[in-house]
Amino acid sequence: MADLAKLEKALNEALAAFDWPATEALCAELVESIYQASEALPEASANRILGALRRKQRFECMTSVAEALLRSGRATARVRRQYAQSLIDRRILFAPELVLQGAAQDLSTSQAELTEARGLTGRIYKQLYVNLHAPGAARQRFLERAIGEYLSTYRVDPKANLWPGINAVALLQRAERDGMSLQGLPDPKALAKEILATLEQREADTADFLPAWDVATALEALVALGRHTEAVDKALEYSLRGDADAFEISSTVRQLEEVWELSESEKLGAKLLPILRATLLKRQGGQITFDPKDIAKEVKRVENARNRAPDAGVARAKFEKVFGEDATRTLEWYKKGLEQTQSIARVEKLTGKGHGTGWLVNRADFFPGDSKQKLLVTNAHVISPSAYPNALAPDEARANFQALGKKFDVGEVVFSSPPEELDVTFVALQGPEPPAEPLRVYTNKVKLRVPPQRVYVIGHPGGRDIEFSLQDNALLGCNDRLLHYRAPTEGGSSGSPVFEDADWRVIALHHAGDTGMQRIDGKPGTYDANEGIAIRAIQQATKKG
Amino acid sequence: MEPIVTFKPAAGGLEALGDAPSADPEALAEFSRALQLLEKAQLRPGVMSTVEDPAVALLQTFIAEQADQGKLSPAPGGALEAKFDERDLLGWAGSFFTFWRRLRPHKWLTAAPAPDTVNNTFRLTLLGDWGTGLYGAPVCAQSIAASPDRADLIFHLGDTYYSGTEKEIKNRMLAVWPKVPGAVSRALNGNHEMYTGGDAYFKHALTKFNQAASYFAYQNDHWLLAGLDTAYSDHDLHGDQVAWLENLVAQAGDRKLVLFSHHQPFSLLDNQGPKLVKKLTNLLAAKRIFAWYWGHEHHCVLYKAHPAWGLQGRCVGHGGFPYFREKQFGDPPDRPTWRQLDSKNLVPSALVLDGQNPYIENHETEYGPHGYMTVEFEGETAFESVHDADGTVLRAQPLE
Numbered sequence: 001m002a003d004l005a006k007l008e009k010a011l012n013e014a015l016a017a018f019d020w021p022a023t024e025a026l027c028a029e030l031v032e033s034i035y036q037a038s039e040a041l042p043e044a045s046a047n048r049i050l051g052a053l054r055r056k057q058r059f060e061c062m063t064s065v066a067e068a069l070l071r072s073g074r075a076t077a078r079v080r081r082q083y084a085q086s087l088i089d090r091r092i093l094f095a096p097e098l099v100l101q102g103a104a105q106d107l108s109t110s111q112a113e114l115t116e117a118r119g120l121t122g123r124i125y126k127q128l129y130v131n132l133h134a135p136g137a138a139r140q141r142f143l144e145r146a147i148g149e150y151l152s153t154y155r156v157d158p159k160a161n162l163w164p165g166i167n168a169v170a171l172l173q174r175a176e177r178d179g180m181s182l183q184g185l186p187d188p189k190a191l192a193k194e195i196l197a198t199l200e201q202r203e204a205d206t207a208d209f210l211p212a213w214d215v216a217t218a219l220e221a222l223v224a225l226g227r228h229t230e231a232v233d234k235a236l237e238y239s240l241r242g243d244a245d246a247f248e249i250s251s252t253v254r255q256l257e258e259v260w261e262l263s264e265s266e267k268l269g270a271k272l273l274p275i276l277r278a279t280l281l282k283r284q285g286g287q288i289t290f291d292p293k294d295i296a297k298e299v300k301r302v303e304n305a306r307n308r309a310p311d312a313g314v315a316r317a318k319f320e321k322v323f324g325e326d327a328t329r330t331l332e333w334y335k336k337g338l339e340q341t342q343s344i345a346r347v348e349k350l351t352g353k354g355h356g357t358g359w360l361v362n363r364a365d366f367f368p369g370d371s372k373q374k375l376l377v378t379n380a381h382v383i384s385p386s387a388y389p390n391a392l393a394p395d396e397a398r399a400n401f402q403a404l405g406k407k408f409d410v411g412e413v414v415f416s417s418p419p420e421e422l423d424v425t426f427v428a429l430q431g432p433e434p435p436a437e438p439l440r441v442y443t444n445k446v447k448l449r450v451p452p453q454r455v456y457v458i459g460h461p462g463g464r465d466i467e468f469s470l471q472d473n474a475l476l477g478c479n480d481r482l483l484h485y486r487a488p489t490e491g492g493s494s495g496s497p498v499f500e501d502a503d504w505r506v507i508a509l510h511h512a513g514d515t516g517m518q519r520i521d522g523k524p525g526t527y528d529a530n531e532g533i534a535i536r537a538i539q540q541a542t543k544k545g
Numbered sequence: 546m547e548p549i550v551t552f553k554p555a556a557g558g559l560e561a562l563g564d565a566p567s568a569d570p571e572a573l574a575e576f577s578r579a580l581q582l583l584e585k586a587q588l589r590p591g592v593m594s595t596v597e598d599p600a601v602a603l604l605q606t607f608i609a610e611q612a613d614q615g616k617l618s619p620a621p622g623g624a625l626e627a628k629f630d631e632r633d634l635l636g637w638a639g640s641f642f643t644f645w646r647r648l649r650p651h652k653w654l655t656a657a658p659a660p661d662t663v664n665n666t667f668r669l670t671l672l673g674d675w676g677t678g679l680y681g682a683p684v685c686a687q688s689i690a691a692s693p694d695r696a697d698l699i700f701h702l703g704d705t706y707y708s709g710t711e712k713e714i715k716n717r718m719l720a721v722w723p724k725v726p727g728a729v730s731r732a733l734n735g736n737h738e739m740y741t742g743g744d745a746y747f748k749h750a751l752t753k754f755n756q757a758a759s760y761f762a763y764q765n766d767h768w769l770l771a772g773l774d775t776a777y778s779d780h781d782l783h784g785d786q787v788a789w790l791e792n793l794v795a796q797a798g799d800r801k802l803v804l805f806s807h808h809q810p811f812s813l814l815d816n817q818g819p820k821l822v823k824k825l826t827n828l829l830a831a832k833r834i835f836a837w838y839w840g841h842e843h844h845c846v847l848y849k850a851h852p853a854w855g856l857q858g859r860c861v862g863h864g865g866f867p868y869f870r871e872k873q874f875g876d877p878p879d880r881p882t883w884r885q886l887d888s889k890n891l892v893p894s895a896l897v898l899d900g901q902n903p904y905i906e907n908h909e910t911e912y913g914p915h916g917y918m919t920v921e922f923e924g925e926t927a928f929e930s931v932h933d934a935d936g937t938v939l940r941a942q943p944l945e
Contacts, residue, residue, distance in 0.1 A: 444926045447928050447943070449941045449942045450938045450939065450941040451940075502945075
């Protein structure tokens with residue numbers, strides 16, 4: 001275990017950089033090292049490593065490391081619980097129950113771990129209940145068991161065990177909505193009030209802020225009590241918490257959607273979900289996918305969340321006083337990101353099959369003169385005037401602006417540079433111009449920040465509907481011509497705009513991805529990366545003519 | 546290693562002083578006060594420490610000179626010890642005040658009204674509170690000299706320890722200064738230089754750097770850079786500087802203005818700069834200052850944009866003087882780490898560099914890291930980087 005500290009450090013760095021291939025490789029190395037070592041990995045290290053993997057939702061890695069720990073003699077209740085947790089989050093629900101039972105029967109298991117084990121058992125049955133839609137005895141049994149586990153855990157120490165308590169509340173109200181018959185159970189509203197009172201007391205007793213999880217618990221309690229305005233305020237408070245990262249926020253979103261059944265189509269969901277989604281998008285590891293026809297509605301919802309009170313002037317001032325400007329800025333940033341989608345098109349064959357992505361630019365941003373003509377830009381390997389394998393000829397291509405609900409035939413080619421050079425084609429569109437603003441381009445040199453900045457790719461991965469690609473998206477390196485980044489993109493993303501993180505300006509034209517890309521970050525070797533052509537390099541070429 | 550100062554009561558007590566040479570009572574009281582402050586400040590024997598007090602800084606310089614002249618005793622760990630006892634205290638005091646009384650402020654020098662020109666693409670390196678010649682200071686200099694990204698301008702944001710005497714300016718600053726062929730160097734005045742009236746700073750540092758005055762300006766098509774002397778009058782702007790700066794700005798069109806000074810306009814860790822703020826009210830209120838880099842506070846702090854003035858504040862005071870880590874940050878991290886400070890009383894929130902200092906032997910975990918900053922100007926953009934003393938980039942971001 002001599003190199004454990006180094007290994008743990010490297011693993012933490014890989015997790016912080018969202019470098020999943022490196023994380024997987026390091027976990028494999030760690031597993032080997034655990035099996036080869038003459039003594040068990042120190043308990044504190046084991047807990048730290050599993051906690052770090054969980055926080056970044058690397059559940060498969062977590063399973064393999066926990067399994068190696070269990071087999072190598074580090075079978076503590078906590079490791080067993082983490083193992084079970086990793087399986088549950090992978091939607092494997094039978095095996096973890098046995099693991100948790102083992103921990104519960106072990107006389108050396110602490111009271112705190114017993115609580116966690118019972119709570120997780122509740123989680124297993126909650127998931128089984130939510131997954132099963134057909135009425136019947138099994139569904140009833142899952143629900144009763146889930147509520148039973150959560151409630152009994154809560155009652156062991158109602159001042160401390162709030163998360164099982166609020167889950168019981170959520171399931172009791174869900175059961176009411178589902179028309180399930182339950183006997184001898186508490187009134188969920190009374191329980192929610194009790195939990196809220198405990199949290200208020202906690203807040204009064206500490207000079208510090210409550211942990212993010214407590215804020216999320218309070219949010220659920222307010223939802224349960226129908227105190228919607230306060231719930232929205234609590235969601236805003238939650239969104240500002242630095243200790244709530246993508247894992248916490250996405251867990252809350254999942255709970256609100258799956259158990260509370262909130263959705264954009266009803267009043268509370270339309271207020272709460274955009275706030276949480278905006279926050280998720282701002283956090284590292286957050287990802288959102290949209291059906292294009294829902295984007296305009298989401299923009300409206302964000303607008304409402306920002307000016308949520310009838311008297312917007314007064315409410316806005318009060319809102320900013322309480323929450324600072326950060327919440328407003330996040331919502332505005334999110335709205336602006338959503339608005340960019342209107343200018344992005346799926347490049348299709350005439351049959352309607354997706355082939356790539358293109359986006360609108362202002363002609364004067366790239367070509368001499370001050371023409372305000374809107375051009376579509378994409379890769380030369382998507383649309384090319386010369387025969388290039390798999391590229392469409394202009395008269396074979398169509399631009400489908402799904403967010404606008406409009407399609408345009410491709411017209412004349414204004415400029416094209418072959419795939420081995422700048423891999424770019426600018427084309428005119430036939431007919432009246434699309435009713436969307438051209439995207440703004442970032443024409444300064446892009447420089448790699450420390451810590452690395454994130455980039456956002458919006459396009460049509462796999463030829464599917466428009467999609468934000470926001471996970472694992474750190475910029476890896478850049479030079480005058482290229483940008484490398486770790487945003488996950490698949491075929492169909494070719495030609496997508498790559499946005500900078502501050503103000504949604506396009507910094508690159510996405511064109512390729514590879515597992516063995518030559519590094520351009522000044523270090524030798526290769527890495528897994530996607531590659532975009534720097535807008536500045538394209539602009540220099542087009543301006544020259 | 547810095548001399549250790551200890552005070553030991555004389556055998557037989559103060560009565561034994563009966564035949565000691567007489568000294569001016571006022572001077573003796575001042576000497577006694579400085580000595581007590583100095584003893585109190587020496588929390589880690591052998592490691593440089595300071596109190597923002599001219600008498601203390603001068604006494605430190607004086608003791609260091611005594612060490613150079615072989616007048617101190619060896620102490621455990623290789624240090625030299627200035628052992629004061631009541632018997633020889635009067636003798637020390639007499640010599641010290643002879644030294645102090647010779648000091649006079651150097652004549653104020655006036656800068657040219659027009660800025661010097663600089664290319665539209667250039668790299669600026671910033672060192673603050675770096676003039677110790679010890680710890681991370683020489684390491685910073687070597688890193689800057691060895692960097693493949695060559696500096697075009699190098700600014701020192703002031704403070705050569707203990708009090709900027711000729712010997713200190715020559716040995717602790719100029720002899721260690723980064724050797725970068727072709728780079729233009731500029732030194733700002735600091736309170737420690739002024740403890741000896743700034744004499745050696747004006748005579749030797751400015752001459753060596755071919756610098757006409759203790760304040761200066763550079764300009765290109767997009768930027769106006771102005772270095773201010775906030776030490777000649779302590780934490781204030783002496784002479785014609787305000788009018789000089791306002792005139793430069795009036796001629797600068799829409800160029801972005803970046804200020805450099807030793808003292809801070811505001812701080813989350815130290816005093817505020819009310820005199821500076823008052824004198825620059827017009828520029829601040831008009832949000833005309835884009836960024837301001839300063840030293841003095843012995844930390845590296847990156848502030849968010851000021852809520853009222855819009856400027857980006859940066860403290861780069863961690864060049865070479867040993868500074869204790871903030872207790873509020875808890876245990877020292879293994880690697881340099883950025884800590885968040887919340888905004889307070891209109892001072893914006895900030896990131897503060899925390900970590901260990903490998904260059905302060907046996908006290909690595911108690912002192913914060915040394916380092917420097919660079920700013921790459923390219924057209925209308927600027928990109929700033931914080932470097933560890935060994936050159937490692939700890940943070941890099943656009944200045945926007």
